[in-house]
Amino acid sequence: MTTRVNRQWLLVSRPEGRLQPSNFQWAETPVPDLQEGQVLVRTLQLSLDPTNRGWTNATATYLPPIPLGEVMRGIGLGVVEESRHPGFRVGQYVQGLTNWQLYLVSDGRGLAAFDPTPGLPMDAYLGLFGHIGATAYFGLVEVGQAKAGETLAVSGAAGAVGSLVGQIGKIIGCRVVGIAGGPAKCKWLVEELGFDAAIDYKREPVQPRLRVLCRPGIDVAFENVGGDILDAVLANINLRARVVLCGMISQYNEAVPPPGPRYLGNLLVKRARIEGFIVTDYMSRYAEAFAKLGEWYAAGRLKYRADVVEGLEQAPAALNKLFDGTNTGKLIVRVS
Amino acid sequence: MTTRVNRQWLLVSRPEGRLQPSNFQWAETPVPDLQEGQVLVRTLQLSLDPTNRGWTNATATYLPPIPLGEVMRGIGLGVVEESRHPGFRVGQYVQGLTNWQLYLVSDGRGLAAFDPTPGLPMDAYLGLFGHIGATAYFGLVEVGQAKAGETLAVSGAAGAVGSLVGQIGKIIGCRVVGIAGGPAKCKWLVEELGFDAAIDYKREPVQPRLRVLCRPGIDVAFENVGGDILDAVLANINLRARVVLCGMISQYNEAVPPPGPRYLGNLLVKRARIEGFIVTDYMSRYAEAFAKLGEWYAAGRLKYRADVVEGLEQAPAALNKLFDGTNTGKLIVRVS
Helix, strand or coil, X not given: CCCXXXXXXXXXXXXXXXXXXXXXXXXXXXXXXCCCCCEEEEEEEEECCCHHHHHCCCCCCCCCCCCCCCECCCEEEEEEEEECCCCCCCCCEEEECCCCECXXXXXXXXXXXXXXXXXXCCHHHHHCCCHHHHHHHHHHHHHCCCCCCCEEEEECCCEHHHXXXXXXXXXXXCEEEEEECCHHHHHHHHHHCCCCXXXXXXXXXXXXXXXXXXXXXXXXXEECCCHHHHHHHHCCEEEEEEEXXXXXXXXXXXXXXXXXXXXXXXHHHCCCEEEECCHHHHHHHHHHHHHHHHHHHHCCCCCCCEEEEECHHHHHHHHCHHHHCCCCEEEEEECC | CCCCEEEEXXXXXXXXXXXXXXXXXXXXXXXXXXXXXXEEEEEEEEECCCHHHHHCCCCCCCCCCCCCCCECCCXXXXXXXXXXXXXXXXXXXXEECCCCECEEEECCCCEEEXXXXXXXXXXXXXXXXXXXXXXXXXXXXXXXXXXCCCEEEEECCXXXXXXXXXXXXXXXXXXXXXXXCCHHHHHHHHHHCCCCEEEECXXXXXXXXXXXXXXXXXXXXXXXXXXXXXXXXXXXXXXXXXXXXXXXXXXXXXXXXXXXXHHHHHHHHCCCEEEECCHHHHHHHHHHHHHHHHHHHHCCCCCCCEXXXXXXXXXXHHHCHHHHCCCCEEEEEECC
């Protein structure tokens, strides 16, 4: 057997502010032989997510910091090339923490095998039938408790999660208002995804627009952005509103967190709540979400968009697209 | 029958910042004769609460603003002097919105009659068996879902609500850390009320002290203060923490709400929530709280302290004691 050469991005320094090329180092090393109980996965696609930025810091988030000198952590999708693990067979597809590399040698922990549905493109797994779809589903339905007739506001609405949240909201029977940056994204939300309205935060003042579009107030807010956007949301919540805190992308590049929302007191007056969640807590119930998402997708009621970047080499630069607002839909790196 | 003369504090201008004497005007007017269906109540005691300050603003909170020129709104306790209302008899005690006046003529709405327990001082009703006790009980047990073995942090801990919350926390089986201003208050919390520890926010940095005293983190925070105190709490929450937002007294005198907490992102990482509540939502269940509080009080497990100011004339100046930190326990004005 010829020795396989791995291709990896190592995290070699902690970013200050935006990720810089110097934070990463490209490495090519031979893939070691498998030990008993191990599986070798070749990465096909890598998911770039805002949360990746937080993992590069020296302080722990919901996961420990990535040690310097180690492979950059990331969720991906791959195919089993060799297996000495009873739970995986060659040719099987898997999702999980493949990390930013061509080959993963793993004891199987954190990898979930799946059988692709014939006719479904591979990017549908990272875009819909994976952590992104589960985040949108459980965040809106379980944490947000969204119900028919309620008003839903979604920030980062043209992102991978936000675009699904708004569509699921419509399926549930909510009135849905999205907040996104730029006319193209807003047009996509309303004309293609069926949002009731979209606010272009780059050109419109969000707080008064929400007031007009969300009468008598926001019942469920799905928050991906934080900062001023969250404040505009809090200023417009309805009685017993649920603010689902899924992300705060506006703050991930800040060394010290900036001051928070001024309108937090509105939670009190409106008997409302902000609740944070991490989708991996729902991992044992992913099948439930995928069944629903699959049904809606098959019926043409749910669309996803993949924004595919070619080549593992592009991963560090591509991650910044999430923070520049130059990405629409699910940002994916095609690795092999 | 001699005509009774009412004594009232009218709200005549909106305060900017702290309440000023000029915001109020003293009025003495004859009490009108009762109409059929009305009841006349003589106020015995008036409860001064931080929320009173919010009611004086031009913008609605959970209640509409007090119209200028009308009697200042306030919760009180009184005795029925005359009744043409089938639900009230002369000599009966009532609690409710008596407002800042000696006599209330009412159609009975918002007034709850009660039979005093022999031997119990009258201030026990505003201090314990009223909205204060219900706030502490439902906030901690229902909203906070506090359980034995958890760590509870209470801000405004030497206030009327906070001092009860910490004691109920101990009865439930929590480890309780209070945050209060000044050594006398902290000593009272630990030595008389049985808190496990108290942090004097005027002399100690709250965030690092919470880190030391609340390992591995705060499970339930009962928040009466907001601002920097809330931020210090959020920086130290444990997984699945519940932050009960009962008040934000640090901000009630601000015309524009100041920026909020920097560590809001911790809600996400810790899958935690902040939830606001207003005790009147639990009014139909007050008896349930009073039964528990009564049992604990009778057993000597629950203490309250009344800080009694003599005379309705003192009410405007006394309300500022809540914001100066010069008050310990339940602030009450003895009216008659």
